[in-house]
Amino acid sequence: MSTQDKVIAIIAEQAVLEPSDVSLDSTLEDLGIDSLGLVESIFAIEEEFDITIPFNANEPEQSDFDISNVAAIVAGIDKLVAEKG
Secondary structure (H helix, E strand, C coil), X not given: CXXXXXXXXXXXXXXXXCHHHCCCCCCCCCCCCCHHHHHHHHHHHHHHHCCCXXXXXCCHHHCCCCCCCHXXXXXXXXXXXXXXC
16 A cells, blocks of 8 residues: 555545545645644554654644645655655
């Protein structure tokens, strides 16, 4: 399963949607994911990929991790996984 497929599955689970309902252009807001759902998604992604996402839920606009849409999240995870080696 690709990074994209795994991320979409995790986000879909948080949004209580089918993965087919989540597109790369979807924003978390479009999917009905609130701040708690965002934090739960980040924890699930960190666990799935064994990475630490540099995201502060208290100051999301100060984060270096782009959560503007699903594609940006996938790209950020790919970068973190590559840096981890």
